[in-house]
Amino acid sequence: MARILSGNRKQFIIEEAGQLFREKGYTAASMRDLAERVGVEAASLYNHIKSKDELLREICFRVAHEYVSHLSQTEQMEATYAEKVRALLRMHIAIITHDISAVSVANNEWKHLPEPYLSEFTHIRRDYERRFAALIQKGIEAGEFRPVNPKIALFTLLAAVRWVEIWYKPGREISPQTLERDIETILIHGLTQATAP
Amino acid sequence: MARILSGNRKQFIIEEAGQLFREKGYTAASMRDLAERVGVEAASLYNHIKSKDELLREICFRVAHEYVSHLSQTEQMEATYAEKVRALLRMHIAIITHDISAVSVANNEWKHLPEPYLSEFTHIRRDYERRFAALIQKGIEAGEFRPVNPKIALFTLLAAVRWVEIWYKPGREISPQTLERDIETILIHGLTQATAP
DNA sequence: GAGATAGGCAAACGCTTGTTAGTTTTGTGC
DNA sequence: GCACAAAACTAACAAGCGTTTGCCTATCTC
Incomplete structure (x- = not known):
């Protein structure tokens, strides 16, 4: 029985896992919870995945590599540093708003990665x-x-865009455009009006 | 046998719980883990506390009330709004740097509060x-x-000071003073130099 | 010194966890 | 319509969970 094309079945499970881990946290989310979302018994999940932490790994490292590859592109841009930093801020907001569950899990649940993946993950992040x-x-x-x-x-900027993940829900009253513009305004020019140079 | 004055025994357990919950997360931290830190068998903890989630409650609500009481004081200050916001930013950084475990738990583990405490907590935070x-x-x-x-x-400011909790460790190369000054500079005046008014 | 009490311990409880084994159902290509 | 593989199911496992029980022993009070 393949209600969804066979190759996509695993990806579907990973997506559901991302949402579940975001809502309940990795440890509190059980494989039976996940199975229910997928519409299957818990044991059946193991026809597609090896273990619970494989799910966490897939999510965390996909997000990590997406960030890194964008950073590499930005570094090679011909632009001022201010423009590069602005581009990275926009990139963060874009990734968060279109892949919010995975980003949330990568941000909050990475510490439950088992070794050696934990070390690898923190190494990638530190390098970033x-x-x-x-x-x-x-x-x-x-x-x-x-x-x-x-x-x-650095951390002030990263944190300021990270809250978007905690708070943002698609279709809220604030558009991604407003979000992007106002955050950028505050971080780049400051909250207060310039009064004197 | 009271190796520590009886009244303080519960507070000691709560403190250890705060550190443990911060390190491993509330769900992944077991009462047997906590007992080991306290230097006692798991069953003995129940001579001092009612349940695991009582610990989470004590931590989350203590932090919440600390923030709220400082906000009330600030609202009543005679000052410009810019000064009030700066005062609140400093307050956040101060609370975080001197009670980091509890703040971390209140920020990251509150969703594991059982009802009706969960609703009460989110209500307090929303009001704040x-x-x-x-x-x-x-x-x-x-x-x-x-x-x-x-x-x-609001969320840009709150998030920007929240990272301190994630990253800050006492005795690191950056002093709380530098921390406070630089974060304030970026948020209030912006990262870029003012070139034209 | 007797009695009360606080706080420790070992053992066990019922339950949930991630995961495996073995079997049956379902869909696909000939 | 038969064979093969993919993917579902039921049942069970060992381990760990939060918590309760019953007992024992220090320490404090009078």
């Missing part, structure tokens, strides 16, 4: 942060950014 | 956000802040 911070550092040196600690700036 | 957003709204009307969506501004 290091490269992003380097862009900010160079922007400061070029006089484009205020002379703040680059790590603090 | 509403009142904070009102300050930003008035700041915009007074011309102190840029004309952005107040909700977006």
Whole structure:
């Protein structure tokens, strides 16, 4: 019985797992919960996947690689550092708004990855942060950014776009465009009006 | 046998629970894990507490009430809206850096509260956000802040200080003072240098 | 010193967990 | 309409969960 084309069955399970893990958390979500969503008995899931943590792995690493590949593209852009940072902020918001469950799981449930995947994941993330911070550092040196600690700036930016994942629901009163514009305004130009140079 | 004064025994358990829940997550942390940290068998914990979720409740609501009481004080300050918002940002950073485990649990594990506590908690938080957003709204009307969506501004600010909880460890290379100053600079004045008014 | 009490312990409870084994149903190609 | 494979099912497993019970022993009170 293949109600959905056979190759897609696993992907469907991973998608449902993403939503379930986001709602209840990885540990609190049981395979029987997942099976119910998929419309099957728990044992049947194992015809398609090897284990529960394979699901977590697939989700976390897919998201991680998406972020990294966009960062690589941005690094190679011909643009000012301010433009690169703006592009990365927009990229974050775009990925979050169109793949919210997976991003949420990758952000909040990665610590339940078993070794050696946990180490690999944190390594990828640390590398991402290091490269992003380097862009900010160079922007400061070029006089484009205020002379703040680059790590603090990095995490302030990343966190500020991360809340979108916690809070955003498609079809809410605020459009992705407004979201993007206002967050960018605050982070790049500040909340307060410029009064004196 | 009271190795620690009897009244403090429960508080000690709650503190250890906070650290454990932060590290492993509420669901993944077992009472046997907690017992080991406390230096006792799991059954003995029940001489001091009623249940596992009593621990979660105590942590979440203590943090919630701390935030709310500071907000009330700030609302009554005689100051500009920009000053009030800055005061709240400093307050957030201060609470996080001196009670990091509890804040982390309240931020990340609250969804495992059983009803009716879950509803009560989300109600308190929503009320907090509403009142904070009102300050930003008035700041915009007074011309102190840029004309952005107040909700977006609110969540951008809250998220930007929340990362401190995820990342901050006491005794790291960055001092709380630098932290406070740089985050405030970015959020209030923006990352980019002002070039033209 | 007697009695009360607080707080520890071992053992067990009923339940849920992820996962496996073995079997049966379903869909596909000839 | 038969054979093969994919994918479902039922039943069960060992382990771990939060929690209760009953008992034992230190420590404090009078």
